[in-house]
Amino acid sequence: MAKELVFGHQNPDTDAISAAIEYSYLQNQLGYDTEAVALGEPNKETEFVLNYFHQEMPRVVHNVHDEVDAVMLVDHNEKQQSAPDIDQVTVTHVVDHHRIANFQTSAPLYYRAEPVGCVSTVVWKLYHEHQIEIPKKIAGLMVSAIISDTLLLKSPTTTDTDRQAVVEAAQIAGIDYEAYGLEMLKAGADISDQTAAELIDADAKSFEMGGNQFRIAQINVVDLSAALKRQAEFETAMAQSCQANSYNLFLLAITNVLDSDTTVLVSGPEALTAKVEVAFGKKLDQGQLSLPGVVSRKKQIVPPLQAQF
Template sequence: MSILVFGHKNPDTDTICSAIAYAELKNKLGKDVKAVRLGEVNEETKYALNYFKVEKPELVENVAGKEIILVDHNERTQTADGFEEAKVLELIDHHRISNFNVDEPLYARVEPVGCTATIILKLFKENGLAPSKETAGLMLSAIISDTLLFKSPTCTQCDAKAGKELAEIAGVDLKEYGLEMLKAGTALGDKSEAELLNMDMKIFEIDGEKIGVAQVNTVNEAEVLERKEKLLAEIDNIIAKEGLKFFMLAITNILTNDSTALVSGNGNDVIEKAFGEKVDSNLVTLKGVVSRKKQIIPPLTKAIQG
């Protein structure tokens, strides 16, 4: 039976591409590892998979009884159903460690870089191996996505160096390909409100409080906000279903590197304390904010704990 490697629910480009890349590495090392996914792929990820002619991983809904490897996440609220009944062998991640408990020791590689694929490239090199041309392209796509083409504050020198190396292996012009891929990810018009919110939504548990934070990239935030009332209705459905204190949808403009957040629930005081901005008509301006991991979750955590 194959070991399953996967990223978080509501998968983004790093989650899908790092699962594929790590499966390739483990298979080159003689293991039987299969990349799978926990949800539908978004438009940006579809662009990368189509460009490099790689099939999307198989969808799984429950991993009970399986041997598993986690990439690009570790929090229980973000991982597969059946996690408690699975055997976790490894964790490769670049996020905070939170609400993560396992019964037995495991191999864990967690580094403060901008993308999981950056860590996986290091692991290839440490084993004297290199990714295939197609996988290198997917890893590059993951880094471009997570660092917004190296403009995000999460981006490190390691990510930039890895991106250049992977672009060379993949045979693409880094900037040209990166801009086209990011632009593909801003095609939101045909998405329903539920699809838009679940494209890249994560649930976090902080001091016993569960919050939801989703993010979409755009070049025209006004276009997204034309659907404000319908989005708020769907957000309230998610709050009720998941038992959340509040929910934020960060609408990030990849041209200006600013965000506007649409918020609902019982969190205005926390949000205002976290960002120093007033919530007005369910909206809060987040100047210079593009990273959920580095610029949204840390101040929210401090505000809730404080």
Template sequence: MSKELIFGHQSPDTDAIVAAKALSYLENKLGADTEAVALGEPNEETQFVLKHFDEPALRVITKAAPEVDSVMLVDHNEPQQSVSDIADVTVSHVVDHHRINNFNTAQPLFYRAEPLGCCSTVIYKMFAENEVEIPAKLAGLMLSAIISDTLLLKSPTTTQTDVDVVKDLAKIAGIDYQAYGLEMLKAGTNLASKSEKELIDADAKSFELNGSTVRVAQINTVDLPEVFDRQAALEAAAKAENAAEGYDLFLILATNILDSNSELLVVGEPTAPVETAFGKKIENNRLSLPGVVSRKKQVVPPLTEAFNA
């Protein structure tokens, strides 16, 4: 049996890293030969998680084809979010919780996608279905991923399944998930030490919307004014990436994790669909989005509808 690599999306968040680790552990227990890798360095939140559980970071790759013929994807399916040479390898498995878009294969594959708050929640169900025990350390990592993706179960993407799984994983890991979760989320909001490019690259995904390439970055914070004190520099960084990477529109969603409100910074064109999507006029390149915390559920769907109108 040939070795396969398992990885999450580019600019990996905690779930992209943890889901790769979790699925690799499960697949290897079931007889496969896999290695979890990453398509980028861990962000500060993920570094906190790995340090807390004394877990090594994943090896970072830029191409898969020089190493393997076949790969497994977690926490994504859209090619533009995946490894650069995804077209040169066979995708044998996908485990995801996002929309399916621009994805096709030449051969049948295992595809598991559920509308849950976190990919690690889906993988937890796969452990249960295969009667494979989750070790305490891995339970802590998977718990961290769900806390990250659901903003400590406050995001509208959160389902009852996510809540139940968090409680079960917390028992296995022996963790007070409320206290730990708040500490973990705050660890990811240390913005002062990061450059503007680092801020907009840390958690960003690209979407093809009716012929336009839209990049959506999210910055979690406990102080929105701290983010927008750097607005001019953030705009300059986004314009540079638009030019370098061919993005038409760069959207920066700054989210206050304490009160679940966001501000959107809009850089590039077209802007009319953005105003249509949220029913507001852009002022000073910004939109106020109270109650918006989820890129997946509250930002991308209305943008997709507006671009396709």
């Protein structure tokens, strides 16, 4: 059986990297020959997770067709979020928890997507369905990914299945998921030593809405006021990214992980910015859009924009 690569989206977060490792291990137990790789370097939070569980970081690849003919995708399906040469390989498996968009294949494939808070929750279910024992290290990655994607189970994307998965996986990993989760989130929320350009690219995804190319980035912090003191830096970096990549609009969501509130900064032409205000029913105040209770890009930020545009 020919080797396949397993990977998550570009600018990978904890879920994308963890799920690739989890799913690759599962598929290897089922008889496939796979290797988990990543489409980018790990962020601070993911580095904390990998170090905590003594898990080696998957190697970073930029293209895949020069290595393999087939791949498996986790935590994404949209072409613009995947490997740049994804059209030159066969996608045999997808495990996801996002909308399906800009995705098509020339051959049948295995596709599993569920509306849960984290794709690692879906992978957790697959281990049970195939009756594959979850190793302690893999369980730790699952807990970490779910906590990351749901902000310690506080996000509106959180389901009872996510909660069940965290409790069981934490028992296998031998950790107190609440204490560990807070430590993990704080580790990823220190942005003091990163440039604005690095921060707006660390967890960013591209979307096409109404013929416009959107870039939506999210930063998790524990001190929102300190982050907003860098607003001018962020706005400059966003404008430069729009010019370099032909984005029509760039939104940066700065989320306080301790109180579950988000402030959005917007870079783009006035006509599009005005529609963003309409989408959220709020006016920009000094370039900021305050969104109390908003933590999820997937469920609370993207849908209103899609409806408006």
